[in-house]
Structures are given as structure tokens and as C-alpha cells.
Amino acid sequence: MIGPLRKTLILGKPVRYRVRRSLRIKRVTVEITPREGMVIVLPKRAAAGMVDEALTQMSGWIDTNVDKYGVREGPLRSELTTGSALLLRGERVVVQLAALPEGRKRARISVTGDLLLCELPPQDILDPRPTLERWLRREARGDILPRVEHWAQKLDLHPSRVIVGERKTRWGSCTGRGTLSFCYRLVMARPRDLDAVVAHEICHLAHHGHGKRFWALLDRACPWHKETTARLTAHQEAMAL
Structure with missing residues (x-):
């Protein structure tokens, strides 16, 4: 459960943030994304005072990134209503x-x-929003899974598992065990750009890092992937729900 917006000063400038507790982490983390704004994530039993410590220790990074993502005043999400x-x-x-x-x-x-x-x-x-998000997740699975199968067959690289859910900072990821994860909001992207993201993660099944061999494989498989990266970066605000 995420808390309400709070306000503080970072390097003398106001910043709005929220606090969330998690059973999955052991230390305080700070997440900054267009969709959620700045969120300080605390371990479940951590003292509330750790929020102030994180704000102080990470003040420079926070100041840079709230401006980078345009979320100094909070998340970019607007009210969802008729006409949106x-x-x-x-x-x-x-x-x-x-x-x-x-x-x-x-x-x-x-x-x-x-x-x-x-x-x-x-x-x-x-x-x-919750109902629409559930619908978008179903639509995303229907779009993404066939494209994973397409690229897996084309490159003869097969994932062990495919997950479609929320990704706060990346459109997709690949684990060392061959699990591919994709952000459901890719259903908002052009089909051509969805293909590029899927191809990118499939290529990681052969080369886990971003070395020369990885980029050479991706360049051959999907020559337009750089256009996709630029477009997804430019449209990240429009692709927030």
C-alpha cells in the first residue's frame, strides 16, 4: 500500500514524494518514474526515520532525477475520465x-x-483506472506472447518463461535463467516498437550483457531498434496510465 503525497525540501527546492513498505526488500530504496513520481520504499519493519536519512543521503541524485522525469510536483498521472x-x-x-x-x-x-x-x-x-489496467494487461498478453513465439522461432532462442506485468523502470528484462518479463503498457506502443522490445529481450537469451555480440545480433534481427528506443523514451509520459 502506497501512502499519500508528502512534501520536503531537497537542496532548497520543494519535492513531493510518497512512501511504500515492502516485504521484498532489506534496505531503503528510492524509485523515480514518470508514472509513480518519487517513491521511497521501506522494508516492512523499518523505522519511519529512515525516510529522512534516504532523502539526505541521496539528495543530489533525487534533485537531478525528479527534474529529468518531470515529477518534482508528483506523478504525471492525471485524472482518468470521459474525454481522456x-x-x-x-x-x-x-x-x-x-x-x-x-x-x-x-x-x-x-x-x-x-x-x-x-x-x-x-x-x-x-x-x-484499476479496471482499465486489468483490461490492458489482458490485451498486452494477447499481443506480446505471439511476438515472443515469433522471435523465439526466428532466432532459435527460447525463453523458459514469459511474464507480462508492471515494470516501473524498464520495458522488458531477461534473467539468467531465461525468464522474460515485459511491461503491460507496451500494448500502448506501435506494434513495430513492441517487436523491437521483444527482439531485444530474446537476444539476451544468447548474450546476457550489452556487449558487441549482443548488439550485432540485435542489429541483424531488428535494424530499427534504435528508432524504437528513441520513440519509447519520447513517449514515456503518454504511455503512463
Whole structure:
């Protein structure tokens, strides 16, 4: 559970942040992303005073990165309501929220042209983000898994497992055991750019680091990968939910 926005001074300038506790970590970490803003993650039983220690010890890095990502005043996420615009497979769609017809309880989301219709239970209309996120995750799996199979066959490199979920700082990753993880928000990217991210991670099954052999393989397999990197960097704010 993440806490409310707090305000502090870093090198004499105001910064907003939130605090989250986690069972998975053993030391304090600071995460800064466009989608979440600045989040200080504490071990579950850590003293609250460790927040101030982290702010002091990492003040220079924090000051640089809250400006880099434009989140000095908090996350870039805006209210999601009728008329909000999102990217879906590289195309702009406009959200329309509507109450479910009487007698129906399960949310339904559909796309017609550039309209993303979200039919929701009345209690969910004020906060449609969780329902929309679940739908995007399902859509992402449907897009990503076939592309993993395509590139695995093309390069004869096969992952042991594929995970589609949230990635706060990267679009994809590959573990030493062959597990590939992808951010569900890649469903917002152009199909060509999704392909480049998948190809990148598949190439890591052969070369885990970013050495010359890795880049040579990726250049041959996916010559447009540099264009994708530039485009995803430029559009990271638009691809935040």
C-alpha cells in the first residue's frame, strides 16, 4: 500500500514524494518514474526515520532525477475520465465512461475506431483506472506472447518463461535463467516498437550483457531498434496510465 503525497525540501527546492513498505526488500530504496513520481520504499519493519536519512543521503541524485522525469510536483498521472486520451497500439483513443445497463455486473471495455468505451459498475466510474489496467494487461498478453513465439522461432532462442506485468523502470528484462518479463503498457506502443522490445529481450537469451555480440545480433534481427528506443523514451509520459 502506497501512502499519500508528502512534501520536503531537497537542496532548497520543494519535492513531493510518497512512501511504500515492502516485504521484498532489506534496505531503503528510492524509485523515480514518470508514472509513480518519487517513491521511497521501506522494508516492512523499518523505522519511519529512515525516510529522512534516504532523502539526505541521496539528495543530489533525487534533485537531478525528479527534474529529468518531470515529477518534482508528483506523478504525471492525471485524472482518468470521459474525454481522456490514451495510446493503444500506437494510436490515440478517447475514453468514454458509461454505467453498465441494469442487471449487468461485469465491466466491459471495447474499442470502436478511436473510441475506448468503458462500461463499468456505478461505484467504479469515479476510479476506472484499476479496471482499465486489468483490461490492458489482458490485451498486452494477447499481443506480446505471439511476438515472443515469433522471435523465439526466428532466432532459435527460447525463453523458459514469459511474464507480462508492471515494470516501473524498464520495458522488458531477461534473467539468467531465461525468464522474460515485459511491461503491460507496451500494448500502448506501435506494434513495430513492441517487436523491437521483444527482439531485444530474446537476444539476451544468447548474450546476457550489452556487449558487441549482443548488439550485432540485435542489429541483424531488428535494424530499427534504435528508432524504437528513441520513440519509447519520447513517449514515456503518454504511455503512463
